[in-house]
Amino acid sequence: MPHVLIVDADAQSSGALRTLLADESCTCAVVATLRQAATQLALQQPDWILAAHDLPDGSGLDLLEAVDGDEAPALALMADRPTAEQAIDAFRRGALDYLIRPIDARRLRQLLASRKPRSRSDAPRSAAAPQLLGASPVMQTLRDHIDRVAPTEASVLLLGESGTGKELVAQNIHARSPRHRQPFLPVNCGAISPQLIESEIFGHERGSFTGADRQHKGYFERASGGTLFLDEVIEMPIELQVKLLRVLETGAFMRIGSNQELGTDVRIIAATNRDPEAAIAEGRLRLDLYHRLNVFPLRIPALRERGHDIDILARHFLDEFNAAHGTAKQIPPSALVALCNYHWPGNVRELRNFMQRAYILSDQVLDTPTLEAGPARCSAMALTLAIPVGTSLADVDRKLIFATLELCGGVKKRAADLLGISLKTLYNRLEEYGNDDRAAAIAARHQGVPASIVVPGYESGLLN
Numbered sequence: 001m002p003h004v005l006i007v008d009a010d011a012q013s014s015g016a017l018r019t020l021l022a023d024e025s026c027t028c029a030v031v032a033t034l035r036q037a038a039t040q041l042a043l044q045q046p047d048w049i050l051a052a053h054d055l056p057d058g059s060g061l062d063l064l065e066a067v068d069g070d071e072a073p074a075l076a077l078m079a080d081r082p083t084a085e086q087a088i089d090a091f092r093r094g095a096l097d098y099l100i101r102p103i104d105a106r107r108l109r110q111l112l113a114s115r116k117p118r119s120r121s122d123a124p125r126s127a128a129a130p131q132l133l134g135a136s137p138v139m140q141t142l143r144d145h146i147d148r149v150a151p152t153e154a155s156v157l158l159l160g161e162s163g164t165g166k167e168l169v170a171q172n173i174h175a176r177s178p179r180h181r182q183p184f185l186p187v188n189c190g191a192i193s194p195q196l197i198e199s200e201i202f203g204h205e206r207g208s209f210t211g212a213d214r215q216h217k218g219y220f221e222r223a224s225g226g227t228l229f230l231d232e233v234i235e236m237p238i239e240l241q242v243k244l245l246r247v248l249e250t251g252a253f254m255r256i257g258s259n260q261e262l263g264t265d266v267r268i269i270a271a272t273n274r275d276p277e278a279a280i281a282e283g284r285l286r287l288d289l290y291h292r293l294n295v296f297p298l299r300i301p302a303l304r305e306r307g308h309d310i311d312i313l314a315r316h317f318l319d320e321f322n323a324a325h326g327t328a329k330q331i332p333p334s335a336l337v338a339l340c341n342y343h344w345p346g347n348v349r350e351l352r353n354f355m356q357r358a359y360i361l362s363d364q365v366l367d368t369p370t371l372e373a374g375p376a377r378c379s380a381m382a383l384t385l386a387i388p389v390g391t392s393l394a395d396v397d398r399k400l401i402f403a404t405l406e407l408c409g410g411v412k413k414r415a416a417d418l419l420g421i422s423l424k425t426l427y428n429r430l431e432e433y434g435n436d437d438r439a440a441a442i443a444a445r446h447q448g449v450p451a452s453i454v455v456p457g458y459e460s461g462l463l464n
């Protein structure tokens with residue numbers, strides 16, 4: 001039976017919480033201050049601490065220091081209206097969740113179900129996976145779902161626009177799963193050449209084709225015991241989808257050039273930024289594979305649906321840049337408002353790249369005009385592609401591709417990301433249009449932007 005320590009000076013709130021916990025068959029102790037909490041912790045180690053952010057003698061967050069160590073309980077904070085700063089600080093310091101008072105019984109049940117009582121030493125989340133930041137309700141729900149599905153063996157299909165954090169979610173699922181000590185292997189199905197993809201996935205024997213001068217272990221073998229992350233799964237050639245399905249169903253595969261069946265022990269997480277049902281209708285995704293992968297679909301919300309998370313993430317990225325370069329640049333509140341009003345078609349990746357650019361271009365305080373002008377300009381361009389009814393689909397495709405290239409300053413990789421297609425597909429389309437000159441002209445027009453500023457240690461998005 002889980003034991004919960006409630007630390008809250010508001011007697012009404014802690015009373016209500018105690019009743020909810022009793023309904024969930026938890027035992028609990030209730031105290032009102034940090035000092036009393038310290039005494040209680042010495043008497044009985046709880047599985048959970050639910051602490052108010054504001055306490056008469058400090059913050060519930062301070063308990064994280066008091067309970068550090070291998071056997072530490074999980075801590076969730078509670079507040080009536082947590083500010084963005086409080087939420088960032090809490091997650092960064094290691095709180096597992098943020099509950100908004102009055103606490104909803106369903107939310108509490110999900111939280112308790114997300115972690116069985118156990119010591120922190122065997123908690124898979126301690127395996128390093130970058131933190132999935134965000135305090136918005138959609139992100140809280142996403143974290144709940146991750147916590148629920150992670151310990152299972154279910155295949156997960158991650159759906160979401162480009163840059164929403166699908167790979168990060170996959171890493172978090174792996175890190176919280178019993179497989180967390182085994183490999184997490186990402187495979188970008190859109191980036192491997194169709195000639196090599198089969199051998200990359202299943203491996204090959206020496207001499208099985210020209211150039212196969214030694215045995216090669218494929219992803220299934222290398223990920224054994226762990227998780228295989230099939231990114232951009234819809235880009236996988238259709239013949240290979242048949243083979244993948246067979247492996248997933250039989251749990252066995254053969255290296256190319258071998259008759260010997262090898263057993264698989266991998267968990268599959270797949271991702272796509274396209275609509276799988278449209279891909280099925282277009283004949284690009286096999287329905288049977290879709291059903292096999294879609295055991296537990298998880299939709300990653302677009303950044304524009306996450307409200308103040310934009311604020312949290314912008315500050316987080318700025319903190320990262322400051323820490324990496326030993327600076328203390330700041331962002332003015334007016335700039336944060338501008339960021340929150342932009343619709344971020346490239347989602348978190350675009351925000352990170354944007355902050356990096358603003359960081360580089362600013363001195364002590366991030367330049368408000370740069371921040372305000374940047375997203376606003378992009379937004380106007382992104383939203384004004386007018387297509388008259390009666391335009392053929394092929395023409396719509398072409399117009400959209402060139403408009404997106406324009407929006408991305410001619411950077412094809414970024415345009416492909418926004419369009420949700422692989423870079424190779426974009427090149428193929430441009431070639432089909434016989435119009436690569438136009439793409440080159442777009443790139444040339446945008447050449448005023450410094451093309452090769454690279455901040456050591458960071459991928460440079462808008463700038464490269």
Ligand SMILES: Nc1ncnc2c1ncn2[C@@H]1O[C@H](COP(=O)(O)OP(=O)(O)OP(=O)(O)O)[C@@H](O)[C@H]1O
Nearest residue numbers: 131132133161162163164165166167168273348349
């Ligand atoms: N909630 C988040 N908290 C912190 N960082 C995030 C979050 N979501 C995304 N990021 C960061 O944004 C960037 C893009 O994330 P990621 O690569 O996981 O997106 P994606 O959905 O896989 O994109 P694509 O569809 O283009 O492959 C990464 O640098 C990632 O660490």
Ligand SMILES: [Mg+2]
Nearest residue numbers: 166167231271
């Ligand atoms: Mg990705």
